Amino acid sequence: MADESWRVPSLVQEVAATVQEPPSRYLIPEQDRGGDQLAGAEMPDPVPTIDLQRLLASDSAADEEATKLRSALQTWGFFLVTNHGIESSLMDSLIAASREFFRKPLEEKQGNDPVKTQDQILDWCDRLHLRVEPEDERNLDRWPGHPEVFRGLLHEYTQSCKRVKDGILRVMARLLELDDDDDGGILGQFGDKGSTTNARFNYYPACPRPELVLGIRPHSDVCVLTLLLADEHVAGLQFLRDGNWYRVPPVHGRAALLVNVGVSLEIMSNGIFKGPVHRVVTNSEKERMSLAMFYATDFEKEIEPIAELVDEKRPARYKKIKFRDLVAAHYEYFSRRERVIESLKI
Ligand SMILES: O=C(O)CCC(=O)C(=O)O
Ligand SMILES: [Fe+2]
Numbered sequence: 122m123a124d125e126s127w128r129v130p131s132l133v134q135e136v137a138a139t140v141q142e143p144p145s146r147y148l149i150p151e152q153d154r155g156g157d158q159l160a161g162a163e164m165p166d167p168v169p170t171i172d173l174q175r176l177l178a179s180d181s182a183a184d185e186e187a188t189k190l191r192s193a194l195q196t197w198g199f200f201l202v203t204n205h206g207i208e209s210s211l212m213d214s215l216i217a218a219s220r221e222f223f224r225k226p227l228e229e230k231q232g233n234d235p236v237k238t239q240d241q242i243l244d245w246c247d248r249l250h251l252r253v254e255p256e257d258e259r260n261l262d263r264w265p266g267h268p269e270v271f272r273g274l275l276h277e278y279t280q281s282c283k284r285v286k287d288g289i290l291r292v293m294a295r296l297l298e299l300d301d302d303d304d305g306g307i308l309g310q311f312g313d314k315g316s317t318t319n320a321r322f323n324y325y326p327a328c329p330r331p332e333l334v335l336g337i338r339p340h341s342d343v344c345v346l347t348l349l350l351a352d353e354h355v356a357g358l359q360f361l362r363d364g365n366w367y368r369v370p371p372v373h374g375r376a377a378l379l380v381n382v383g384v385s386l387e388i389m390s391n392g393i394f395k396g397p398v399h400r401v402v403t404n405s406e407k408e409r410m411s412l413a414m415f416y417a418t419d420f421e422k423e424i425e426p427i428a429e430l431v432d433e434k435r436p437a438r439y440k441k442i443k444f445r446d447l448v449a450a451h452y453e454y455f456s457r458r459e460r461v462i463e464s465l466k467i
Contacts, residue, residue: 130146130236130243132247133147133243133245133246133247133324133325133326134223134224134247134324134326136326137245137326137327137328137329138326140329141329142329142330143245143328143329143330143333143334146242146243147242147243147244147245147333147334148242148333148334149242149333149334149335149338150242154332154333156332157332158332159331159332159335159366159402160368160402161359161366161367161368161402162365162366162367162368163367163368164367164368164369165367168197168199168200168201168369168370168379169189169190169192169193169196169197169199169200169201170189170200170201170202170203170377171186171189171190171193171200171201171202171203172186172202172203172204173202173203173204173205173206173285173288173289174204174206175204176190176288176289176292177288177292187292187295187296190289190292190293190296191296194293194296194382194394194395195393195394195395196362197360197362197397198360198381198382198394198395198396198397199360199379199380199381199382199397199399200379200380201372201377201378201379201380202285202289202377202378202379202380203376203377205285205377205378206281206284206285207278207281207282207285207375207378208281209374209375209376211274211277211278211281212278212350212375213375214270214274215271215274215275215278215412216350216353216410216412218268218270218271218274219249219271219322219324219410219412220324220410221267221268222249222265222267222268222271222322223247223249223322223324223410225267236456237452237453237456238456241456242338242458244334244335244336244337244338245325245326245328245334245335245336245403246323246324246325246336246337246401247323247324247326248321248322248323248324249265249321249322249324250319250320250321250322251263251264251275251319251320251321251322252317252318252319253275253276253279253318253319253320253414254279254283254316254317254318255317258317275320279318279320279414282318282348282378282414283318285348285378286346286348286414286416289346289380290345290346290416293386293394297390297393297427297429297430298429299427299429299430300429316345316416316417316418316419317416317417317418317419317420318414318415318416318417319344319414319415319417320412320413320414320415321412321413321415322410322411322412323336323337323401323409323410323411323412323413324408324409324410325357325401325403325404325408325409325410326403326408327403327404327405327406327407327408328403328404328405329405330405331402331403331404331405334403335400335401335402335403336357336400336401336402336403336409337400337401338400338455338458339361339398339399339400339458340398340399340400340455340460341383341384341387341396341397341398341399341460341462342381342383342384342396342413342415343383343384343385343415343417343447343448343451343461344383344384344385344386344415344416344417345382345383345385345386345389345416345417345418346380346381346382346383346386346416347380347381347383347413347414347415347416348378348379348380348413348414348416349378349379349380349381349411349412349413349414350375350378350379350411350412350413351369351371351372351379351411352371352409352410352411353371353372353373353374353375354371354373354407355371355404355407355408355409356368356369356370356371356404357401357402357403357404357409358379358399358400358401358411359399359400359401359402360397360398360399361397361398361399361400362397366400381396381397381399382394382395382396382397383396383415383416383417384396384447384451384461384462385417385418385424385444385447387439387462388424388425388426388439388442388462388465389424389425389426389427389430390426390427390430391426391427391430391431391435391437391438391439392426392438392439393430396462398460417444418444419444420443420444420445420448421443421444421445422443422444423441423442423443423444424441424442424443424444424447425437425439425440425441425442426438426439436467437467438466438467439462439465439466439467440465440466440467442465447461450464
């Protein structure tokens, strides 16, 4: 039988512990290497920051925050959210438990993103991907049992994040002038009914040659919305805007979560909101951890521009696609370092 072992690469953690140079499978294309091509630039302005309490208040402060939110969504496609109401001690404990999990003996781990072809370049990242909602679809066999506190913390964090996500989506629906109760709108298409949440824990071991590899290659998230708890101390995340890469500085003290639009919402909003392209670079001295909560629709849902956002002046800009097929196509394109959204543009 043909040797298929290339499909299951070693954990990066294991590779990092044994080599001085990243193996060839991790090296990014020659033209992207060298110099400071991966360094990224400082953002021209501070990261747009939205105060969730103000955003959800019932006075003029809410309008001011909503205006800031609109501008953030139309320029960067991402923003920081402060006053989110999630205890920093909960986040600290969950990240500490995740670190403990990633440092454990290797058999329990899942490894890297799907490897489609033998020459696919691999990312310098180990990840753990878990369905957290709906609760009855949790595959608890795959949830780490050690440390023991992990499951309880992830459950609690999931519930806290849900409140933040619901508040933000409600205001986004208002910005799109969609009727809150309308089943055709964002909340109807992506309300409590039939939505799914996946937690992705990313662990980036220190890399001896950070200029030669990427922690995660350029991509847009395939979901509707992502809530990211990035490393408190180690930078690495960068966003692409007008052909330039910009660094997102770390947020100390868990004061803010990062929120970004995903491809599903780009399609649903008929391109009014963009799912920004981002990547992660590695660090020669320090490991880095992040936790992304991906809010998505049910697999059977047809993703298409919301009817109220399509008219003669602004015809549908994207083809309709079932979410299941969008995810499959996303990974195909991802493995070739391309973006699925390009193939859906009309
Ligand atoms: O690690 C990060 O900061 C970002 C992770 C990310 O982009 C992802 O998991 O999709
Ligand atoms: Fe991402």
